[in-house]
Amino acid sequence: MLGRGAGGAVVLRELAADGSVLEERTRAVQELPSLVAELEAAHRPRWVWSDAAAWYPRLLAAGVTLERCHDLRLVHRILRHSDLVTEPGPLREATGWDTPLEPEEPRRDLGATLFDLDARPSAAHGVPDGIEETCAELERQLSAIAGAEDPTRLRLLLAAESAGALIAAELQTAGIPWDVAEHDRILTEALGPRPSPGTLPAQMVQVAAEVRTALGDPTVSLDSPPKLLRALHRAGIDVSSTSQWELQEHEHPAIEPLLRYKKMSRLLTANGWAWMDEWVSEGRYRPVYVPGGVVTGRWASSGGGALQIPRRLRPALRADPGWRLVSADVSQLEPRVLAAMSHDGEMIAAGAGKDLYSGIVEAGVVASRQEAKVGVLGALYGGTTGDSGRVVPRLRRTFPEAMALVDGAAATGERGGTVTTWLGRSSPAPEPGWVQAQRSANGPEAASGEQERARRSARDRGRFTRNFVVQGTAAEWALSWMAALRLRLAQLPEVAPDERADASGPVFSRRAHLAFFLHDEVIVHAPADQAEAAAAAIRESADAAGRLLFPGSPIDFPLDLTITERSAEK
DNA sequence: ATGGTAGGCGCG
């Protein structure tokens, strides 16, 4: 266990399995990496600390990686809400362990403040990290886990979540190998050459002129939705917003160039040259990942937009010379997870060894893959209208167990209840105001408008809980996948770093490492002669994750996997 | 000037 001691020192406390203290040492923070490395090599312990985001980057910067940890902050957030926890003790009260997930300012200067205790993100947002409070929190958590309804399952979740905390820090340290020249080429092709600051790229200027001509309005601003909307109305285009999906329903010479302008504008403002200058350095894009940042357990990102990189920029993701990108994504992760959770034999069979949507077509439920996809998404999201509304009832007949699971989750949510993922993450309880509004809308004096609002709000919540169990369990599968993969990659031998690969820092320039994660997709950056081994590790880890979560289930999780030098747009 | 919100759009 690591915690802060008096005078800025770090206390390292070794605990036995029964919680008794074996040994305690106090060290200056500069001495921490070497001591931790020594103990890691000797014992492979589970490191307990307040917050991996606070402790681990400095160890990584010193070249130290760890196998396992227990992240008190992330674990607390799960235990605090989990319905599996029957003896929560003080865990459900608001404490410093429930602080916001992310630092106020994304930290992109890991080197500068590496050994500056007060600059640590935890200090900034108040996670307690003194050794005694760290120890006390661990005791509370262990006791809550031991008393839980299904401690084995919960422990899987907590271990996976903590592994995710290690992985997120490692991803940021390693960075994504990013080809600035290719990025610039894509921008230049789409927008024209990089303009001087404060001016628009040439091709955007030209397209904007086309739009203004077609609208018969030489000065209208295309970047202000209200002004643009009025100009559209003046030109006889009857839209209620300026969004692309509404615009494309209309016939007018201004529409096509306007949609083109919007695409260009989006690319420039979200991932243009300014983004490149801010987020890419030394051939690495280093976004900030926020494990557990989404209520369902998915990761979020903070700064750099790691989870929103547009597909058209994917070719800028390029392996170092002599290295490869091994990319893999899971086909239809969420419906497969649902099939396994609900033991729906028909749905498991539809996806067995092939594309699940095609399997649904072959089962005779719908005529086309597109229908199958829209229907399944409607089932997961609670769609009631249009194409998905038409298909969902048929899915309900063919896949009764799967549909009963999500329908049940929706019904629970509508009643104000909480739902729980496969491994034990529960949805937050509704706000007291929500419960009150539902109660009063059901009372005898409720106005019809109030009733309608309350019903809509109940249905909204039902769609949230419906999706929560599936999205959350899929996130658990993905964490388990990455956790297994990380350990397998660590078994691959180190190689001699070349000059360019040094950009990954002292640890990851010498070995295959995770470089990117996006909900159901990973990219490993590996030396070329280890690419096949890395691919095998990715596959084995996916199988392992399936067996870990759903032992004995015939469910499979097929991957699309490629080994390339440059990421494909797809 | 600063801060919060909404529109819009990128990702799964």
Place this chain on the structure above:
DNA sequence: AAAGCGCGCCTACCAT
């Protein structure tokens, strides 16, 4: 208004 989930980020806009 994307028919139906979860996010983050940019800009314009309006309140303070």
